[in-house]
Amino acid sequence: MTAIEKIERPVATGPFEEGSSGSPLEAPIVAALREVYDPEIPVNIFDLGLIYVIDISDNGDVFVGMTLTAPGCPVAGEIPIWVRDAIMPVEGVKNVEVEILWDPPWNPDNMSDAAKLDLGMF
Numbered sequence: 001m002t003a004i005e006k007i008e009r010p011v012a013t014g015p016f017e018e019g020s021s022g023s024p025l026e027a028p029i030v031a032a033l034r035e036v037y038d039p040e041i042p043v044n045i046f047d048l049g050l051i052y053v054i055d056i057s058d059n060g061d062v063f064v065g066m067t068l069t070a071p072g073c074p075v076a077g078e079i080p081i082w083v084r085d086a087i088m089p090v091e092g093v094k095n096v097e098v099e100i101l102w103d104p105p106w107n108p109d110n111m112s113d114a115a116k117l118d119l120g121m122f
Contacts, residue, residue, distance in 0.1 A: 012052035012065050012101050015110045023056040025092050030054075032086040033064075039075055043118050045083070049110025052101055060094035062087055065101045076100065 018030055033046040045051060045066070053065030064083055068076055080098035087096045108121070116122055 010053060010055070012067075012103065014052065014104060015049035016046075016051045016054050021054055021056055025056050025060070025062070025090065026054065028090045029056070029062065029087055029093070032090055033083065036079075036082050036086050038069065038079075041069070041119070043111070043115045045079070047112040047115040047118075048106075049112065049115070050106060060092050062093055062096045064096065064098045066098065067101050067104075067106045069106050071102065 019026070030046060033051055034044045036045045037043065038045055038048055038050070041048065048069065050066050050068065051064060052067055053063065055063040055065075064087070066080070066083065068079065073079070080100060083098045084096045087093055108116075111119075111121075113122075
């Protein structure tokens with residue numbers, strides 16, 4: 001069992017809420033996630049509401065539970081790698097594990113107001 005597997009993971013109920021982890025690594029991790037874009041939608045994956053869980057252990061192990069906009073997403077196998085590669089350079093991060101979660105399903109209500117504005121949904 002790896003250190004990341006020992007992280008107690010909360011049940012995903014929807015998009016991750018900034019400021020909820022209590023870790024000083026949260027802000028730079030969220031900033032890194034905002035640099036990863038869905039290739040079909042010109043909005044970053046964090047503001048799209050695709051990130052459901054960010055668990056950060058005291059030793060720097062990070063678990064990200066995320067979803068996709070649709071089960072048939074053509075880059076479903078690549079996005080977890082993009083997420084891992086974005087987070088790994090964050091100072092203090094030791095390991096990153098990314099898992100695709102399908103429950104609850106993504107819907108447009110998950111998007112931040114900024115994302116909705118960018119997509120002309122206001």
